[in-house]
Amino acid sequence: MQTAEIRRRFLAHFENAGHTVVPSAPLLFDDPNLLFVNAGMVPFKPYFLGQETPPWDTATSVQKCVRTQDIEEVGKTTRHGTFFQMNGNFSFGDYFKAGAITHAWSLITSSVDDGGLGFDPDTIWVTVLHSDDEARSLWKEIAGLPDERIQSRGLLDNYWHMGVAGPGGPASEIYVDRGPEFGPDGGPVVDEDRFLEIWNLVFMQEEITNVRAKDQFDVLGDLPNKNIDTGMGLERVAYLLQGKGNLYEIDEVFPVIEKASEISGRTYGKDHADDVRFRVVADHVRSGLMLMGDGVTPGNEARGYVLRRLLRRAVRSMRLLGYDDPALPELLPVSLDRMKASYPELEADFPRISQIAYAEEDAFRQTLGKGTQIFESAAIAVKDSGGTTLPGEQAFALHDTYGFPIDLTLEMASEQGLAVDEEGFRSLMAEQRSRAKADAKSKKGAHADTTVYRAALDANGPTDWLAYTDLTTESRVIALIAGGDSVPAIPAGSIGEVVLDRTPFYAESGGQNADAGVLTWDGGRAEVLDVQRPVRGLVVHQVRVLDGELTLDQQLEAAVDPEWRLGARQAHSGTHVVHAALREVLGPTALQSGSYNRPGYLRLDFGWNSALSPDQLHQVEDVSNRALRADLPVSAQIMSLPEAREWGALALFGETYGEDVRVVEIGGPWSRELCGGTHVERSSQIGTLVITSDGSVGAGNRRIEALTGIEGFDYLARERDVVRQLTDILKTQPDEVPARVRDLVERLKSAEKTAERMKAAQLLGAAGDVAATAKDVNGVAYVGHHAAGAGGGDVRTLALDIRGRLRDRPAVVVVIGDAGDKPAAVVALNDAAQERGLSANQLIGVVGDKIGGRGGGKADVAQGGGTDVSAIPAALAAVEAALSA
Template sequence: METAEIRRRFLAHFENAGHTVVPSAPLLFDDPNLLFVNAGMVPFKPYFLQQETPPFDRAASVQKCVRTLDIEEVGKTTRHGTFFQMNGNFSFGDYFKEGAIEHAWNLVTGSLEDGGYGIDPDTIWVTVLESDDEARELWRKVAGLSDERIQSRGLLDNYWHMGIPGPGGPCSEIYVDRGAEFGPDGGPVVDEDRFLEIWNLVFMQEEITNVRAKDDFDVVQPLPSKNIDTGMGLERVAYLLQDKHNLYEIDEVFPVIEKAAELSGRRYGADHEDDVRFRVVADHVRSGLMLIGDGVTPGNEARGYVLRRLLRRAVRSMRLLGYEDPALPELLPVSLGKMKASYPELERDFARISQIAYAEEEAFRQTLDKGTQIFDVAAASAKQEGATQLSGERAFALHDTYGFPIDLTLEMASEQGLSVDEDGFRALMSEQRARAKADAKSKRGQHADTSVYRAALDANGPTDWQAYTTLTTESRVLALLAEGGSVPALGAGTVGEVVLDRTPFYAESGGQNADAGTISWDGGRAEVLDVQRPVRGLVVHHVRVLDGELTVDATVEAQVDPEWRLGARQAHSGTHVVHAALREVLGPTALQSGSYNRPGYLRLDFGWNGALSREQLHDVEEVSNRALREDLPVSAAVMPLAQAKEIGALALFGETYGEDVRVVEIGGPWSRELCGGTHVDRSSQIGTVVLTSDSSVGAGNRRVEAVVGIEGFQYLARERDLVQQVSTLLKTSPTDVPAQVQKLVDRLKAAEKELEKLKSAELVGAAADIANAAVDVNGIAFVGHRAEGAGGGDVRSIALDVRGRLQGRPAVVVVIGTGGDKPSAVVAVNDAAQERGLSANDLIGVIGPHIGGRGGGKADVAQGGGTDLGGIEAALTAAQAHVANA
């Protein structure tokens, strides 16, 4: 049974049982504590935590998930994968244990003809919490299972909670016996390879607190409304029903392995190390496809870094399999071919997805080329120092600075007869991870404790948000917050947070900055510094009290700065216009992946390879301003998400949308996007759009910036004034400025060339004098010269020229320049001196410590640099002494 069919049957089974089928949320979910959705219940957390009222009593979903903690284990075991799909059914105060067990049993053991999975009931075992007699009895009643096949476990295995105070409860897990070939008998408590867990039924029935560990917490009280949360691993069921041994061999994954084997010429199943690489390729290619599909782009931080690492590990694994040509153009379409049955949007968006993935591979291939060069230098340096091991610091620098994988470093070091200080490398990696975790923890800490906000929401209900309809409201202060808790008042000069019953302020969202303005009352006034939604439904104003005292229950006037709001509307509508213009000029794959706008300014990130040409930027700007001149109508309408998708509304990647969404149109279908921001009424009100920059923000992703409205006119005025100043200096008209500047540049280049000729002539003349000053050291002509003001290139030219003038006898030339306030040294040794046992590489090693640096090279020429000009004379003396002792 194909994976897509297993998925279809699951949803159909629960839809027939009265469940609302909820589409998978994007992998980028609005949760400050998660990089990606990592479990099927994540989108339902607000309902389980009673932060929101669920719009249904029972639901079912197949949720896309990514877990990244075990990336290094992918392929080494049969269980670890990064992307996976979690089937789940959920009950919110509706059915409980008996219903959950009945639904699960009927689907798992139901006949294929009736839409079930057809698993033999005699192969099924279950576990229950050791104190959950109710669940044990229900398994006997519903499924007719014997006591032998209902095994008890403790809290560590069979109790679920979120790790924080909140709901929790016992769980019951369903296992399938795969047979004696997979391990010993005795049920899951004996062997979980033979007895494969496929489904976990969680019975949320109590509130817990003081969570000290997975199995150490305090139960507060029973929940007033009991809930069901289940999770069935789709991939696990697939390899069970497809009679495969692991998730890498199922129909959605294995075709990539087959293609990789074809490309590499190696056979899957023939060698363990190769098998691990094949599995890494298959898993990471699929994960990359799904992550880019949901709007992640490669980068150096957070989600972008995870995607970059996955794609590069796949490319690296193909290289280790012996395939060095671009791999993703061969593999990604294969993965698409299997995943599009469940996620047809992947095929519609594949042009963008592939563009980003292929650009990342190309960038990594260049990184590998650069890293190989850096590695060669590091390996040569280690050998010159007499070392047999590449230091952990060098291996870490290759990994951290150049993105060079440690596996490749190990392999190449072995080829050079070197080992690698893996312990030192791992220690440095651990330090880096610890810093990253500490940083992430500190960032999460800003959002972790939302109890004070939840308390305000529970006590007063959601904020009456009127940002779309007015700039002023008469409001009542519901709560005042400072230093993490509620306070009765905020005095003059203090900073705190204010919760109002109604507000006209726009809270930062969707790339739009929060409104600025004031909150005033009889005898006082506060400046609004920021506006946020720390929990859904609640708007919180970050304020500084300018004068007076603000108290709870005070009646206030909340006033948005009208100039600020006008600029914000222009910038946000301008963002939509530029996005539409980019797609018109560059094509439909130039889709927005992120944005930010504040009054007068916007930036927009979009999928694209390579810098935009001057002509393309001009065209985007012209299309944008023509749209403004056409005075297109701007409208907003709320509609079901399915309807919005049907009419072609574009969604911003990474945003989470509810069942009903707001669609903003500029000129009808010309620009139609899901958006919660504030906008102008007609496009002409944007004023003007002036593009100011185009830059890269990662492989396959560009960023354009622009100014709009009065700021756009001011930018153009500054440009005009600058041109006028230059034309005055050049005594020419503004239109002739480029030609006159080009003439100046040409003259400057000609003068520089003439200076180079004169400098070369001077160096040639100086070389003769320097050679004539050579001293005899045991029959060797030695030159030690300090070249004032000379840089690296000139120093090398002098040394080689002088050596050429001393060919009639053994000669050693040492020249140290002082250009750029740093010493740069070159040693040149002729053949006759090399026959006497002298080496330029050895001599540069003698010089380096005296000038605070190091260097390297070959026996005939070596060069290096340092930081200490004061050590030049000592370096020359040391070099002469080395020659004398040869």
């Protein structure tokens, strides 16, 4: 049974049982604790935590998930995969244990002809929490399982909680017996390879606190509503139903292995080391495809770094399989072909996805070249010192800076006849992981306490939000909050939070800043500093009370600053215009990946792999301003999400949308986006649009900044003033300014080159005098010279010139310059000095120790730099002392 068919059957089973089918949330879900969604219940977490009221009593989903903590283990076991899909069914105070067990048993044991998965009931085992007699009885009653196939386990295995205070409860796990060829008999408590877990049913029934460990916490009592949260691993079920040995061989993954085998000439299944590499390739290519499909672009931090690491590990694994040509253009389309059945949006978006992926591989191939040079220098240094092992810190630096895995470093070291200090490398890796875990732990529990906001919402209902239509409202204070608690009043001079029954203020969202304005009442006034939605349906204003005292139930006027709102509308509509212009000029793959706007200013991030040329930027700006001049109508409509997608509306990557969405159009289909922001009524009201910058914000992602409205006119006026000043200084016309400036710059460069040549001539002219100062140190002619004002190139030239004048005897020359208040040192030895066993590479280390730096090179010439100019005399003396020893 194909994976997509298993997915379809799961959703159909629960939809037929009355569950609402909830689409998968994007992998970039907004959760302060997570880089990516890593479990099927994550999108439902606010409902389980009581932060929001669920819109359904029961739901089902197949959630895209990514787990990154075991990337190094991918391919080595049958269990570790980066991207996976979690089937789940959820009950929010509706059915409980009996319902969950009934639904699960029916799906897994019903025949294929009847829409089930067709597992043999005699192969099913389950585990329950040792104290959960109710679950044990229900499994016997509903499924007819005998006692010996219902095994008890402790809290570590069969109790679920989030690791923080909140809901928890016993779990019951469903296992399939794969047969005696996979291990010993005795159920999952004996062997979890033979008895493979496919489904975990969580019975959320208790409120816990003081969580100290997985099995150490205190139970406060029963939850008011008992909930169900289940998770079935789609890939695990697939490889069982497809008769495969592991998740890498299922229909959605194995075709990539087949293609990798074809182009590399290696055969899967013959060599364990190669098999691991094939599996890494298949897993990481699919994971990368899904991450890029949800808007992640490669980078050096957070989510971008995870994607970069996955893609580069796939490329490196292909290299270790003997394939040195670009691999992703061969492999990524194969993964797309297998995944588009479940995620058809990938095919439509593949031009953008492939552009990002292929550019990242190209960049990594260049990085590999640079890293290889670093490795070769380190290898030469080890050999020159008589060593045979590359230090662990250098292997770690290659891994951390250039993305070299240890297996690649081991391979390269072996080619050089060297070993690698793997223990030292792994120690440094362990330190890094410990720091990462400590950081993650410090962030755990970052879920905001929304109790006070929930109480306000429950007591008064949703805020009557009028930001689309009004600038002022007559409102009543229904809640006041300070320090996380409800308060009866906020005195003058204090900052607090205010909840009104109705408001015209826009709450920050979708990249648009919150409105500014004031609240006024009889005898008082407060400045609105920020506006947020801490829970769905509730608008909260952060204010500073300027006069009087703000009290509960106070009647007041809420007024948005009209100039602020006008500037915000211009900037947000301008963002949509620039996005449409980019797509018109660059093509449909130039999709927005993020934005920010405030009055008069907009910033738009979009997927693109190279800097925009001046002509392209001019075209984007020209298309944008022509759209303004065309006075295009701007409209907004509410529709269902499927209708919006059918209509061609663009959605922002990483955003989570409800069932009904707001679609904003500018000029009809020219610009059609999902958006909750405030906008002008016609494009001409934007005023003007001036692009001020274009820059990179990571591989495959660029950022355009622009000004709108009066801010745009002010910018152009300042530019005009700069040109006017230049024409006055240069005594020329505005259109002649660029040529005159270029001429001046060329003349300045020529003068600088002349000065440099004169300076070099002076230095070299002094070479003879400096060589004459050579002193005999232990039978070696030693010259230690401080070349005041000299930079690195001049220092090297001078040192080699002096060495050339000392051919008649062993000679060591050390020259240190101080240009820019930074020491630049060169050590040069002639052949006779080297025959005495001396090495420039060793002596540069003596210099570096003194001047606060480092260096390297070969036995005849080495160079380096430092930070302490005052230590130059001490460095020269230290070399002399080393020669005397």
